Amino acid sequence: MQGLMRRYIRAVDAMNYRIGRIVMYGIFVMMAILLWSSISKTFFVPSLWTLEMAQFAMVAYYMLGGPYSIQMGSNVRMDLLYGEWSDMRKAQIDAMTVLFLIVYLIFLLWGGWESFQYSISYGGERSPSVWRPYLWPVKAIMLIGIFLMLLQAISEFFKDILRIQGHDMGKKV
């Protein structure tokens, strides 16, 4: 069981780390799209696709980058009590409360799945704009992002379990 958890943690953390390291350069993708948008608008014919493309890029950025942000410990916690606890105490409480996070992510995944299915039925759902892109690719990205988030949350859960059993899993963030 313990070996299994360790292997899971290693695999998921490594995967999400790599994805996050690539996705973090997405800030430049957004910048490039928006820059092109301003240039084309000012000097040529305004592009129809830039607005939505930038939105899609942002969704990919925060959805796929989310797990890496958990690894970095960027997600704020209210530390009135939490800040005072020892790492052991933090792990104990977190091992329970992370289940709330997991439930939330499962609800998101569920809704995302339904929405994705809708987007590929009836000949494909399109955005109601002039460009009219298909919506399934971005919904697929959201779905993948939420799923990766879920994997990462479970990895954090396993880490806390191992910490409670007295293993050194690195500093608690």
Added chain:
Amino acid sequence: MSYEVIAILMFSSMMLMLLTGQRVFGAIGFVAVVAAFFLWGDRGGYDLGFAAAIKLMKWYPLLTLPMFIFMGYILSESRIADDLYRMFHVWMGGLSGGLAVGTIGLMVLISAMNGLSVAGLAIGATIALPELLRRGYDKRMVTGVIQAGSSLGILVPPSVVLVLYAMIARQPVGQLWLAGVVPGLMMAAMFIAYIVIRCRINPSLGPVLPKGDRDIPMGEKIRLLGAGLLPLFIFFAMMVPFVNGWTSLVESSAIGAIAAFLAAVLKGRMTREVFETSVRKTLGISCMFMWIILAALAFGAVFDGLGAVKAIESLFTEKLGLNPWMILILMQLSFILMGTFLDDTAMLVIVAPLYVPLVGALGFDLIWYGILYTITTQIAYMTPPFGYNLFLMRAMAPPEITLRDIYSSILPFVLVMVAALATIMAFPEIALWLPGYVYGN
């Protein structure tokens, strides 16, 4: 169970879960989807959570968020603001308390280049603070100056907090930003007035620079004035195309980010390390904000569905017979009180679904309230026991500054901010004049 009871139940369970120290977005999102699930069945639960993600995607101005965060990190990590500080140092040093006044000026310029208070705080704590301490400035005075000054970052445009507020209150970001200009400058002026008066009464708080330090050739002084051009260049690169209607707000934010990046490259400060840190931290902070908004939108949607706001409004106006102004003042007081023990993200989540619609229902201007909201958030940023700025300050300040110093240093500045808040409440024109002038309404 009546809707009011459900609303109160949701609130208290959220507060309880926040106290456990779980990630804020997890706690809020959980309460939202579970409440929706029990109220409206399974469709309610999963639809509501994911619908927030779609809403978030379609809300175009949110794209400014990663841009301004990136800009802030470029400015603080690459230390291109060093010269800016030198400029104020050289020009203001001759005045009693002049360096502290100059620091406020520095903060105003930094605020005009980025939308969070973190960058200003980082620059202030690493560049200005050691310098001011070395010159014999009172440590409590300077710690307060830097914290108060950096909080201007969220009031002077571009402001990330106002972007978030705009999303929740469904108000145009452009107008909100313009509304922040005059109150921001007014508050900076009030800080400066406070510093000057304190130093006039007790000159030892902010000694004049010794003569030798001030003997800098005029040519050098003029050259340093050039450093002040940098923020102006970035600010105008961003604002001119926007105000002229050539680009949208979002496109301007990208131009601003690119301008800041180029400035750092041209000054030779863009090392591999600075680059990596800025890009990585931008992802971390952007994700933090996005996921919290995602959860907060779901939470707000449940509240909308419950009609909780109407119930509370009728409680105040009909059952208690209060007039709108009394309610507003009560709300603001409770808000400041909450701000002292809640952190800013938690406040956003609480205030957004509850206060903002209520203010609208009472017939107040939501642009104006956005400014009141932001100033109150600033106060919350700074007041113990919670406060983002307090902890950051602790982490960045030199060791001779204790937590006690930090706590006591902000008190006078908080009082100044409360005075500014009251002034803007009494005279809404301070906030509303500029957007009215530009947009002609």
